[in-house]
Amino acid sequence: MTRKVQCPVASTLDLVGDRWTLLVVRDLLRGRSRFSELRETVEGIPPAILANRLKSLEAAGVVQRRQYQDRPPRFAYQLTAKGHALGVVVGAMATWGEQYADSDLALVDGECGHGIRVVYHCPTCARRSPRRRVRIVDSLRHEV
Amino acid sequence: MTRKVQCPVASTLDLVGDRWTLLVVRDLLRGRSRFSELRETVEGIPPAILANRLKSLEAAGVVQRRQYQDRPPRFAYQLTAKGHALGVVVGAMATWGEQYADSDLALVDGECGHGIRVVYHCPTCARRSPRRRVRIVDSLRHEV
DNA sequence: CGGGGTCAGTTCAAGAGTTGAACTCAGTGC
DNA sequence: GCACTGAGTTCAACTCTTGAACTGACCCCG
Numbered sequence: 001m002t003r004k005v006q007c008p009v010a011s012t013l014d015l016v017g018d019r020w021t022l023l024v025v026r027d028l029l030r031g032r033s034r035f036s037e038l039r040e041t042v043e044g045i046p047p048a049i050l051a052n053r054l055k056s057l058e059a060a061g062v063v064q065r066r067q068y069q070d071r072p073p074r075f076a077y078q079l080t081a082k083g084h085a086l087g088v089v090v091g092a093m094a095t096w097g098e099q100y101a102d103s104d105l106a107l108v109d110g111e112c113g114h115g116i117r118v119v120y121h122c123p124t125c126a127r128r129s130p131r132r133r134v135r136i137v138d139s140l141r142h143e144v
Numbered sequence: 145m146t147r148k149v150q151c152p153v154a155s156t157l158d159l160v161g162d163r164w165t166l167l168v169v170r171d172l173l174r175g176r177s178r179f180s181e182l183r184e185t186v187e188g189i190p191p192a193i194l195a196n197r198l199k200s201l202e203a204a205g206v207v208q209r210r211q212y213q214d215r216p217p218r219f220a221y222q223l224t225a226k227g228h229a230l231g232v233v234v235g236a237m238a239t240w241g242e243q244y245a246d247s248d249l250a251l252v253d254g255e256c257g258h259g260i261r262v263v264y265h266c267p268t269c270a271r272r273s274p275r276r277r278v279r280i281v282d283s284l285r286h287e288v
Numbered sequence: 289c290g291g292g293g294t295c296a297g298t299t300c301a302a303g304a305g306t307t308g309a310a311c312t313c314a315g316t317g318c
Numbered sequence: 319g320c321a322c323t324g325a326g327t328t329c330a331a332c333t334c335t336t337g338a339a340c341t342g343a344c345c346c347c348g
Contacts, residue, residue: 008241009170009234010187016237019164019306026153031278035325043154046307051326072315074324085240089261090153092236093160096153096229105263108279114268118232120251121265124258135173135252161298163335179296190336195297216344 014062016089020045021053026090027082028063033076038111062086159204160233164189165197169227170234172207177220206230235262 016022021088023042032038039050054077057063062083068076080085093105095118160166167186176182183194198221199205206227213221223230235251239262253260 005186007170008239008244009237010167010241011244012237012241013163013166017161017166018160019157020160022157023154026151031279036323039325043151044307045241046309048308048328049306072324082244085243085325086263089236089240091234091264092233092262093153093156095152096233097154097156099229100152100155100226109264109266109269110279111268112266114266116264116266118236118262119265120232120235120253120259120260121263122256122260125253125256135175135254180294183296188336190338191297193335194301214293277336 012089015056015062016086020049021057022086022093024050024053024057025062025079025086028077028079028083029087029090033078035075035077038077057083088118091116094118112131149212156233158189159200159206160230163199164193166230166234166237168201169195169206169223169230172221172223172227173234176224179219181222181265182221201227235260238262 004013016025020042023045024038027038027041030041032041033051035047035054038054039045039047042050054063058065058077060082061080063077064080066076068074094107094109107116107118108114160169164186166184167189171182171185174185176185179191179194179198181192182198183189186194198207198209202209203219204226205224207221208224210220210222212218238251251260251262252258
C-alpha cells in the first residue's frame with residue numbers, strides 16, 4: 001500500500017503510521033531485542049501483529065533480524081542506523097506526551113545520561129527553538 | 145479505546161497513531177483550515193475519516209473549531225498550543241522522511257524562514273545531538 | 289424563480305485490518 | 319518422558335476504513 005507521494009511525512013507514515021509500529025521501535029530503543037521480550041513490553045500486542053510489524057520493519061531496512069544461536073534457533077531484532085534515526089520521532093512523541101500525560105519513561109542521552117528533549121533546530125542560524133512556531137511549506141525551492 | 149498506560153509515547157499514539165491524523169495536523173500547520181481545504185490537500189482522505197479525525201482532535205484539545213461566518217455556516221479548524229506542539233512530531237517525521245525519500249515539503253522556522261530540523265537536545269549539558277544514540281529508559285526516578 | 293455550484297459534512301455497503309485465543313514446532317533441562 | 323521456553327502461525331469474530339453517493343443550506347447567475 002505505498003502511496004505515491006513526495007511528502008516525507010506521508011512516506012514516514014506509510015511505514016510507521018499505525019498504532020503499533022512505533023511502540024515496537026520504542027522498545028527496540030529501550031534495548032529489547034527478542035520476540036518474546038517485545039511481546040511482553042509492547043503493551044498487549046498480539047503476536048501476529050508483532051510478527052507482521054517486524055517483517056515490515058525489516059523489509060524497510062529499519063531493523064535487522066539476526067540469529068544469535070542456532071541449536072534452538074533464536075533471533076534478535078536490532079535497529080539499523082535508519083531505525084535509530086526513528087528515535088527522533090519516538091522522542092518527539094515522548095516529549096509531547098510527557099506534557100500531557102504522566103510518564104514512567106524517559107528519553108536519555110546515550111552519552112551524558114541526562115534526560116533529553118526533541119526540539120527544532122535551525123542549522124543556518126544555529127539556533128535551537130524548543131517551542132517555536134513552525135510552518136510547513138510546499139517547498140523551499142518554490143516557496144508558497 | 146483509551147489504553148491505561150503511562151508511557152507518553154503510547155498515549156501520544158492513542159491520539160495520533162493512525163495513518164491520517166498527523167497528515168491532518170501537517171496541513172493545519174501548513175495553514176489549511178477549512179474542511180474542504182483539508183480534504184483536498186490531505187492526500188485522498190475520505191471525508192468520513194476527516195470528519196472523524198477532526199472530532200477526535202477537537203475532543204483532545206488539539207484543534208479548535210470556529211464558525212467564521214454564519215449565513216451559510218462555515219467553520220475553520222485551528223491548532224491550539226497543544227496542537228502546535230505536535231509540530232515537533234510531524235517535523236521529526238519530515239526530518240526522517242527527507243533522508244529516505246524525495247520531498248516537496250519543507251519545515252520552516254516561523255521567524256527566520258530557514259529550513260529547520262528536529263534534533264535531540266540535552267538541557268543539562270545544553271548540547272544538541274542531531275544523530276546521537278539515545279536510549280529510552282523506564283524512568284529517570286528509578287533508572288533501569 | 290430555477291439551475292448550478294460550493295461547503296460541510298453524513299450514509300452505507302464492501303473490504304481490509306485487528307483482536308484474542310489456541311495451536312505448532314523445535315529444542316532443553318530434569 | 320514431561321513440562322517448559324521461545325518464536326512464531328492459524329483462524330474466526332469483530333472493528334475500522336474505503337469509496338462512492340447523497341444531503342442540505344446557502345450563494346450567484348440569468
